[in-house]
Amino acid sequence: MSLELFLVIGAGLLAIGLFGALTQQSVVMLMMGLELMLNGVIVAAAAFWYYLAPASADGQVLIIVVITAMAVEMAMGFAVVTAIFRARDVDMTDMAADLKE
Amino acid sequence: MLSAVLAWVFGALALVAGALVFRLDSMAKVTFALLASFLFAAGEVLLLGLGYLGVVIVLMMVMEMVIMVVFMIMYMMNPAGLMPMAMFHNTRGSATIAGGVFIALTAGIFLVDWPERAGRAPADSTLALGESLMGGQMLTMMTLGLALFATIVSSVVLATHRGRYDRFGDDLRADHPDDPIPGGVGR
Numbered sequence: 001m002s003l004e005l006f007l008v009i010g011a012g013l014l015a016i017g018l019f020g021a022l023t024q025q026s027v028v029m030l031m032m033g034l035e036l037m038l039n040g041v042i043v044a045a046a047a048f049w050y051y052l053a054p055a056s057a058d059g060q061v062l063i064i065v066v067i068t069a070m071a072v073e074m075a076m077g078f079a080v081v082t083a084i085f086r087a088r089d090v091d092m093t094d095m096a097a098d099l100k101e
Numbered sequence: 102m103l104s105a106v107l108a109w110v111f112g113a114l115a116l117v118a119g120a121l122v123f124r125l126d127s128m129a130k131v132t133f134a135l136l137a138s139f140l141f142a143a144g145e146v147l148l149l150g151l152g153y154l155g156v157v158i159v160l161m162m163v164m165e166m167v168i169m170v171v172f173m174i175m176y177m178m179n180p181a182g183l184m185p186m187a188m189f190h191n192t193r194g195s196a197t198i199a200g201g202v203f204i205a206l207t208a209g210i211f212l213v214d215w216p217e218r219a220g221r222a223p224a225d226s227t228l229a230l231g232e233s234l235m236g237g238q239m240l241t242m243m244t245l246g247l248a249l250f251a252t253i254v255s256s257v258v259l260a261t262h263r264g265r266y267d268r269f270g271d272d273l274r275a276d277h278p279d280d281p282i283p284g285g286v287g288r
Contacts, residue, residue, distance in 0.1 A: 001108045006145060007210045009112035013142065015203035016119040022195035023123070025188045028169075028176055032135050036119050039142050042158065043115075050149040055220025057233035061241055063146070063154050064234070067161060068245045072252045074165055078172055079256035085176065086262065 006047030013040030025092045027084075031077040038070050104148050111148070115141035123189075128173040136166035153227035 013036055020033030042063055049059025084090050118138035125131050139162035147155035223229040234242045258264075268278035 001105045001148070003215055004210050005108060005112065006149070008207055009115060009142075009145065011203055011206035011210065012112075012116045013119055013138070014206070015199045016116065016123070018202055019195050019199035020123045022198060023189045023192050025190055026176070028173055029123075029131070029188065032122055032131070032169075035135065036122065036138065039115075039119070039139055043112075043142050043145050046146045046149045046151055046154070049151070050222070051218055052216060053219050054222035054226075057226075057229045057238070060151060060154060060226065060230040061233060061238045063151070064230075065241065065245065067154075067158065068249065071161070071165070072248060074169070075252050075256045076259075079259035081172070081176060083259045 003047055003051035007044055010040040010044035010047070013037070013043065027077070027081050027093055030093060031074065034073060035070055038066050038073075041066050108145060108148050111141045111144040115145070129170055132166050132170040132173050135169075136162055139166070150222055151226055153230065
């Protein structure tokens with residue numbers, strides 16, 4: 001085990017999540033990409049805590065913050081999808097693009 | 102030695118499961134692929150000595166993905182994967198960006214001269230986390246609590262079908278709310 005191994009795994013998860021967040025047309029699938037990106041941050045934060053600063057709990061606190069962000073993202077994401085779907089029968093990012101106008 | 106092998110195996114499986122999320126057809130399978138990726142990542146966290154956080158990730162993600170699969174089947178056109186369809190856009194550009202980000206991050210990981218390990222891990226990492234959250238990081242904990250409460254209120258407001266203008270009219274001065282199903286307190 002080494003710091004680099006865990007960071008590469010985290011970077012891989014972040015890149016896969018980024019690919020999904022950029023390519024997916026469905027809002028729900030887009031949220032899955034965002035969650036994968038946060039998953040990579042969790043692995044990296046745990047590795048930073050273990051290999052660089054185990055004496056302080058900052059790495060653990062960062063993981064708590066990321067887990068909370070995941071929960072908030074999912075709850076708000078589904079609420080927004082439900083609201084958009086009710087308002088105009090849309091659950092795809094392309095069709096929701098006219099919201100900006 | 103065993104933990105090193107497990108770290109490689111869990112890492113590879115987390116990446117494969119993560120990639121499958123955007124490859125599988127069935128939305129139910131997609132959700133469980135994402136769950137598998139989270140569970141393997143939680144395995145990595147457990148290997149790094151963070152027992153409490155690893156178990157929290159496992160429990161939370163199992164619940165979150167079970168809820169997610171319901172939403173996937175509600176909203177997706179092809180929940181069972183019986184009718185394959187492409188739901189991507191700008192695949193090549195996105196792959197370029199994601200690949201570029203991965204290469205840049207990996208280059209940084211191997212080029213940066215990481216500092217030496219400072220200090221020793223506490224005997225009980227969960228106790229250290231609890232003391233930190235209830236002591237030095239109390240502001241973080243309070244902010245998270247406030248954010249979660251705001252999320253509860255906001256998600257209910259967004260997801261509810263009938264707002265106060267639907268129930269009481271435009272000027273909100275109706276004596277009784279106009280609800281399709283009567284009931285509630287005071288009526």
